[in-house]
Amino acid sequence: MGFISRGFKGKRRDNVSSSRVPPGQHVVTDFPVLSAGPTPRVSVDQWTFSIVGEIDEPKRWTWREFRALPTETVTKDIHCVTKWSKLDTSWTGVSVDTLLEGVDTAADFATVFSDGGYTTNLALDDLTGNKAWVVYEYDGQPLHPEHGGPVRLLVPHLYFWKSAKWVRGITLQNEEQPGFWETNGYHIRGDPWRAQRYWRD
Amino acid sequence: MQETPRVASLFLNVPDWQGHHAGQHVDVRLTADDGYQAQRSYSVASAPEDARLAITVERLEDGEVSPYLVGEVKVGDKVELRGPIGGYFVWNAETSSPLLLVAGGSGIVPLMAMLRHRSAAGSKVPARLLYSSRTADDIIYKEELDRIASSGDGVEIAHALTRAQPSGWKGYSRRIDRDMVREIAWPKQQSPMVFICGPTSFVESAAGLLVDLGYDPLQIKTERFGATGG
Amino acid sequence: MEAAEAKVDGNAIGGLLSEIFTMEMTTAESTCASCGAVNPVGRVDVYLRAPGVVVRCPGCEQVLMRIVRGPGRYWIDLRGTRCLELAAPE
Numbered sequence: 001m002g003f004i005s006r007g008f009k010g011k012r013r014d015n016v017s018s019s020r021v022p023p024g025q026h027v028v029t030d031f032p033v034l035s036a037g038p039t040p041r042v043s044v045d046q047w048t049f050s051i052v053g054e055i056d057e058p059k060r061w062t063w064r065e066f067r068a069l070p071t072e073t074v075t076k077d078i079h080c081v082t083k084w085s086k087l088d089t090s091w092t093g094v095s096v097d098t099l100l101e102g103v104d105t106a107a108d109f110a111t112v113f114s115d116g117g118y119t120t121n122l123a124l125d126d127l128t129g130n131k132a133w134v135v136y137e138y139d140g141q142p143l144h145p146e147h148g149g150p151v152r153l154l155v156p157h158l159y160f161w162k163s164a165k166w167v168r169g170i171t172l173q174n175e176e177q178p179g180f181w182e183t184n185g186y187h188i189r190g191d192p193w194r195a196q197r198y199w200r201d
Numbered sequence: 202m203q204e205t206p207r208v209a210s211l212f213l214n215v216p217d218w219q220g221h222h223a224g225q226h227v228d229v230r231l232t233a234d235d236g237y238q239a240q241r242s243y244s245v246a247s248a249p250e251d252a253r254l255a256i257t258v259e260r261l262e263d264g265e266v267s268p269y270l271v272g273e274v275k276v277g278d279k280v281e282l283r284g285p286i287g288g289y290f291v292w293n294a295e296t297s298s299p300l301l302l303v304a305g306g307s308g309i310v311p312l313m314a315m316l317r318h319r320s321a322a323g324s325k326v327p328a329r330l331l332y333s334s335r336t337a338d339d340i341i342y343k344e345e346l347d348r349i350a351s352s353g354d355g356v357e358i359a360h361a362l363t364r365a366q367p368s369g370w371k372g373y374s375r376r377i378d379r380d381m382v383r384e385i386a387w388p389k390q391q392s393p394m395v396f397i398c399g400p401t402s403f404v405e406s407a408a409g410l411l412v413d414l415g416y417d418p419l420q421i422k423t424e425r426f427g428a429t430g431g
Numbered sequence: 432m433e434a435a436e437a438k439v440d441g442n443a444i445g446g447l448l449s450e451i452f453t454m455e456m457t458t459a460e461s462t463c464a465s466c467g468a469v470n471p472v473g474r475v476d477v478y479l480r481a482p483g484v485v486v487r488c489p490g491c492e493q494v495l496m497r498i499v500r501g502p503g504r505y506w507i508d509l510r511g512t513r514c515l516e517l518a519a520p521e
Contacts, residue, residue, distance in 0.1 A: 004233070007269070034480050185499035186483075
């Protein structure tokens with residue numbers, strides 16, 4: 001480690017020890033944009049969401065069909081593996097429980113896939129039981145493309161790389177298939193409360 | 202040393218500095234007393250022949266490192282750096298092709314190192330600089346560039362001011378476009394070496410214009426800063 | 432921030448690559464495993480604002496490399512690069 005740079009403070013980091021802030025995180029008030037590639041541009045006319053894989057009858061919704069589903073607005077804290085946390089973020093969308101209603105599957109795992117090729121893996125337990133949503137609004141406004149619009153996944157109890165931007169569907173699987181970051185050093189599950197950032201954490 | 206209201210040059214004494222090539226950069230790393238670290242890359246502004254290493258830093262509104270370097274740092278402070286880095290975006294005065302430099306904002310820094318090197322090495326290679334800034338107050342190294350342009354040493358400089366121009370302004374008053382590039386650029390038959398540096402969208406736009414005018418993409422070297430350097 | 436401005440190029444990871452490879456890497460020529468385009472590393476697209484560094488082909492945008500720096504280790508994926516050509520000392 002280098003020497004200390006006299007007088008350097010960096011961005012304000014409130015390392016407040018709080019029951020709402022997982023280990024190693026600091027709270028921010030802006031909303032950082034992280035991207036692994038160019039922002040996909042997809043028009044809602046062409047957008048669809050699918051559930052495929054270990055399922056008797058794959059399901060698919062067009063934008064209109066998706067928007068006709070029951071929705072809810074939730075307020076959640078989010079935690080990025082790059083150490084920032086943002087509290088009380090408000091999202092509107094469809095619960096993954098709603099999307100999986102009536103789906104008959106023996107699968108325990110899922111890969112979520114997005115425009116642009118991004119994938120992330122989740123246990124079905126982490127997607128169900130009122131823990132995950134497919135959202136199209138942030139803070140009451142249509143989700144901006146740089147934040148994953150038109151639609152992204154929201155799984156706030158795990159590190160935010162699991163909340164795939166530009167989401168297009170879920171593949172149900174019998175075996176866990178590590179996704180984009182999980183194959184390159186990041187933890188297979190990513191629970192911020194157990195600081196599961198990297199492999200073998 | 203303050204260059205413009207938001208931009209300053211820092212002069213550094215680096216023990217065992219091995220020298221550098223014009224166009225290279227250094228990585229600067231800062232460490233706060235709680236161990237937090239931030240790192241940014243800065244192009245070297247000085248010529249390899251210069252006695253002291255210089256970097257030029259633009260202070261960004263919501264920056265983390267730049268407000269420290271332009272504002273807090275005092276003479277005598279120590280800064281941790283690594284470098285010089287880069288072998289792709291470099292120019293040596295031994296090159297005989299005409300030189301075309303295109304700068305957007307703080308993208309002028311590595312290109313200035315090239316012009317300073319050209320001068321210090323006594324090179325007579327014809328050189329042209331097209332430098333785009335927002336306003337006249339934002340032009341970095343303005344006096345030095347004016348001196349170079351009027352020294353009759355074979356360097357021609359054109360400025361484009363995109364946001365506001367002082368009265369009597371004789372340079373370009375718009376963003377770079379096809380016509381401007383066609384007026385400034387060497388005929389492609391002369392096979393100039395081209396260096397373009399600045400924000401990503403500026404660089405991609407300028408490179409595209411040159412390729413459209415028939416320039417060989419292999420003769421064009423680019424360095425994209427992104428929106429911010431930090 | 433606009434996503435277009437989040438993209439920089441391989442010059443920005445010259446320092447990182449010099450930690451991993453012993454040689455100057457921005458002049459190394461990479462062949463994209465997807466489309467076959469050859470580019471010096473200084474010219475490829477780099478996304479730094481992510482949980483790791485993602486390097487993409489400027490032509491087809493497919494991933495050329497991924498580099499994650501964790502505590503005391505790197506994870507590097509070069510599968511998207513069919514070949515890297517670098518100058519070696521004679």
